Amino acid sequence: MRPWGMSGFRGWKCGSVEIGTLDHKVLVRVAGALANDSWTTLYEVAENCSRLDLQTTVLVKDGVQRRIERCRRIAERFSSAHNDTLRVRWVREHAGGYTLYLGSRKSNCFGRVYDKWEKEKVDHFRDCVRFEVQYQDDLANRVARTVYGNTPRWPAIASHVRAFFRNRGLDVELYYDERLTSRCPRSRSDPEKCLAWLAAGVKPSVERLIALGYESEVFAALGLLVPPESSDLVPSVDHLQEQE
Numbered sequence: 001m002r003p004w005g006m007s008g009f010r011g012w013k014c015g016s017v018e019i020g021t022l023d024h025k026v027l028v029r030v031a032g033a034l035a036n037d038s039w040t041t042l043y044e045v046a047e048n049c050s051r052l053d054l055q056t057t058v059l060v061k062d063g064v065q066r067r068i069e070r071c072r073r074i075a076e077r078f079s080s081a082h083n084d085t086l087r088v089r090w091v092r093e094h095a096g097g098y099t100l101y102l103g104s105r106k107s108n109c110f111g112r113v114y115d116k117w118e119k120e121k122v123d124h125f126r127d128c129v130r131f132e133v134q135y136q137d138d139l140a141n142r143v144a145r146t147v148y149g150n151t152p153r154w155p156a157i158a159s160h161v162r163a164f165f166r167n168r169g170l171d172v173e174l175y176y177d178e179r180l181t182s183r184c185p186r187s188r189s190d191p192e193k194c195l196a197w198l199a200a201g202v203k204p205s206v207e208r209l210i211a212l213g214y215e216s217e218v219f220a221a222l223g224l225l226v227p228p229e230s231s232d233l234v235p236s237v238d239h240l241q242e243q244e
Helices: 032-045 064-081 137-148 154-166 190-211 215-221 228-233 237-243
Strands: 002-006 009-014 017-022 025-030 051-059 088-092 098-102 109-115 128-136
Touching: 002 017, 009 025, 025 032, 032 137, 051 137, 051 154, 064 088, 064 098, 064 109, 064 128, 109 154, 128 137, 128 154, 137 154, 190 215
Parallel strands: none
Antiparallel strands: 002 009, 009 017, 017 025, 051 128, 088 098, 098 109, 109 128
């Protein structure tokens, strides 16, 4: 176990689990096989899901490097046909690693295609290509609800992953296709990011404090209390009724 921190949260990391606190809030991040096995338990008690990664792994017969290279060419042609609005980026290492990135990290969804065995030297990942989509903010919440509500969940996961890559010109070879969709909006402006942060990070805390009877303290802390002298500027109900 070692110290860990992120976005103001401070806590500990142990294996694939990261836990931090900030005031009365708790942030939990789980990755790898543990996330696959236990994410539903965390989701059931969480107030917000700010990030969700969905992944499918495909065994290929024509060579991993060749398959990723073909995906890159297809994605580039598709982006060029759509006025280069879809970002395509890749990193190819001399030692053999190859990762294709689709979309912007600033958007609400971002895709990766990479050589899984190069990332994790496990025998059953040989000749496998990993297709991965990272969802964030409100879109992560919506996709999580969809996946959680489906039984079994594998078809929903595969369908979301396939839909993301299909919208970028790639047809991922998957057995499941539930025709689920998840719209990935444009990159948000700074005001939009601030509003999203307020909705995701501040709103739950405000609602909880108000429920505990701290309404006036909450508004005072936010500087939103109406000054007493301004009350004369607010028309009374009786006066409004007379005007009507």
